[in-house]
Amino acid sequence: MINRPRRLRTTPAMRELVADVTLSPKNLMLPVFVKEGITEPREIPGMPGVLQHTEESFLHILDDAIAAGIVSVMFFAVPEHRDETGSQACLSEGIMSRVTRAAREHVGDALVLVADLCLDEFTDHGHCGVLDSSGAVDNDATLEHYVAMASALADAGADLLGTSGMMDGQVAAIRAGLDARGFVNTGILAYAAKYASNFYGPFRNAVESQLSGDRKTYQQDFRRTKEGAEEILLDLEEGADMVMVKPALAYMDVLTQAAQLSSKPVAAYVVSGEYSMVETAAAQGVIPREATIFELLYALKRAGANIICTYWALEFAQKLKEQS
Template identity: 60%
Template structure:
């Protein structure tokens, strides 16, 4: 046997390739701030908090590169206990959604983060009870309200990232009852209590005190990730997701093997920043590392990858840089 025959030159390697990335399989997360100008995020080199003006250019570039969509996160100037800014029609995320949908809604799938953590003064993904614990069912009522406002603002796909039990069923029921039957739900099904979210919390100026281990998954639990995904599918999710991606490829592969709906993965801020930091030191080839990291997530079973490199990587793919 001579397996090397299929590696002998670029042409034969291209024909024998088992996994290929396409720009349409990439989604770009974007942060939009309420006040001030565009703000670089120190822990995420190359990523900024956009304004309502600057985000227009970012989504135009993304559309020109042919990526699949954008996921919007809001950075409000004022927070409170119930995250009221999340459901105010003129809250920053809802305003940004209208701007982006108007700008590129025909070219990109406009997606929004449906979670309270960016809007609460305590930084948790839900409302708290009298003992300071996240109240699952009271939070579902807030998610129902968020779903209606986000859908009305032009979001085509709602990213349910709060990890509350029953969130998919609650939001689906609310959307359908209000006539938003075509608004899709992306369930962050297997979202782990990960150390790799650190730079993201800088990006949204998180006020979190404590941790989210009572509702996000234990990093050691593989079967539980699959169980959560199956529950979300039963509740009516249109897409399920594993987050983070790189350290949870086993969970991703399990979910992909069992799911009969699309499976996505989120290459989170810490994964991004580690590669950027190593590349700045000259320790790795940045372009190849970016491509390889996203390719590996796709190879493990992700139909779509959320990555902060989406537009840049799409440009390289369009240029045939990895042929």
């Protein structure tokens, strides 16, 4: 027998020598939830270890992220008041703008600040856009609100805007709006392939979503194979600086496709249900927690993710730093 692949698996040192997928803290993006009007952080139901932060406590998490070697965070804001159009999202003194501005003042350029650009946290119906007279999401009317929100967040100091609403033409509209207002250096992290997934449940607790029904008329159908590629290419053509696949673990085929199609960085979001599924199995003793999470993070990197947005980011960045 000439070929014996096991020769390169004989010892830990040998396996380390030939490993060709690497993972570092800079690959991990930390999602942070900030709730308006609370005085103490709150644990989120269904997301063990993940908190809704106050407008003060989240700044300490940014310090921890920097110390762990993380270079990017993504903000989600939970307002006290909602309305039909999500008007709080577009205010220069709204909760998302305040969080972004406070973060910029606190960390300077030490972190890439990504602000979620969507209306679902801010509307009283929970949809990602404004509704027409029939109750359907009005794509083109929604774009006007996205442009206003983008301007407010760029002015507050966001480096990247996470365009998560899945409206047709959103990247082009936001890019044009930013450029017209002089925000030419504010980038767009496009949620290019975002699916109408069953794995988002705990996230809706995190942002206290008011949604009834579903988002299947604008988020992608998981039964289609080519639509993800189409959406990725459209967002790149419209000016996206990065593209994201969401969810991550159930859509690694789409992630690999995105990496093959895109000359821009590719991100993957390990969503709340995926996170909770692993945490629940680990708590039941069904799987080893740390080893399993590392396996999943490396698998996403192997599949093509340059950036992994994950609620494990801070903990596992610290572990990676200890290993180095």
